[in-house]
Amino acid sequence: MYEFDYRRAASVEDAVAALRASGEAKILAGGMTLLPTCKMRLARPSQLVDLGRLQGLKGIEIGDADVTIRAMTRHADVAASAELRRALPALAGLAAGIGDAQVRNRGTIGGSVANNDPAADYPSACLGLAATIVTDRREIAADDFFQGLFQTALAEDEIIVAIRFPRPVAAAYEKFKNPASRYATVGVFVARSASGVRVAVTGASENGVFRATAIEAALQGSFTPDAAATIRVPSKGLASDFHGSADYRAHLIPVLAARAVQTCLSQA
């Protein structure tokens, strides 16, 4: 690792000020992506601004219409929340399947969403559930937030403080995981709500998380596993690597969507 200054943020405002003071400063949340990147010398921040002591950025609130998870809530806490398991089991289950136990004991939802790794799990839940990303200064719809490979709508000095998920009628996440890292080779999040069906896909595209609109349309007509399974997804623009070809990923999308629909139906 290259040298850097370490600063423990006293408040969100303090962290924003630190980012403004130096263009090379970076927020440190759970460190499960940023520290390995620094260790490989792929990042060279001048300063790490640690949000770890800000208790106000931790916690889960379950409302009648939505669930709010604050940015520094760890994957392990999301997975273990009994209230969330009742209110939005798909999200608790998604968190339980991230990485491994030690990673879940440090990694945070805010860090994962800010990072927007094309194979990360949370972005699919945000897009699938039409979540709102709440920052220190504004609210951003998930549809506008994720802007391609590791790209988001966040300004350089902007900090995520919470994610708000509308409560669906039913939702499910199915991941075909990379057996070594547990990142998604393909992951499909299906959510059914009063306003319709949304299907978000992670892991598959070279451009990060996206909505499978053809599957959404089919499920809008008939919310059954078969309706999802019979859609052919074009492989153009999908990722191809030694974990799977673009054709293989294209094949997995309807297969996983159908499984997620099955899980949704069993929740009703």
Added chain:
Amino acid sequence: MQSVTLTINGKPVTAEVEGRTLLVKLLRETLGMTGTHVGCDTTQCGACTVLFNGDAVKSCTILAVQADGGDVTTIEGVATGEELHPVQEAFRTHHGLQCGFCTPGMVMRAIDLLAKNPRPTEEEIRHEMEGNLCRCTGYHNIVAAVQAASGQTPIGH
């Protein structure tokens, strides 16, 4: 350099560290506690697992300054005098180690798992121990050891 104070295996320890000093480096190089191992540089192997404020974490991916003020338990801190911790004893009895390189991390992870889930199923053990790799691939006996440590009949017996 900045000063950090941690409780390590029940004793307060103060040390001067750089911002970039990893907890595992503080343990192994500054404090000479070499029971905690380093097996990779990609946060994947779990050989460096310690308990931090009661949770298993990879000490190669947490800065000493992040851990400042916290409570750390390493493999050196789990036995009582000459008496092995029940999880250590189960690894010994059930041959849960071959070369032993991954063992400190395996034991620390298993202690955390059993503290939170005292009677895990075989499936839960395999899922919850995914962050610990054994290069000797002795997973079968590792699972058996964790089952035995939780008072259950180990697989294959």
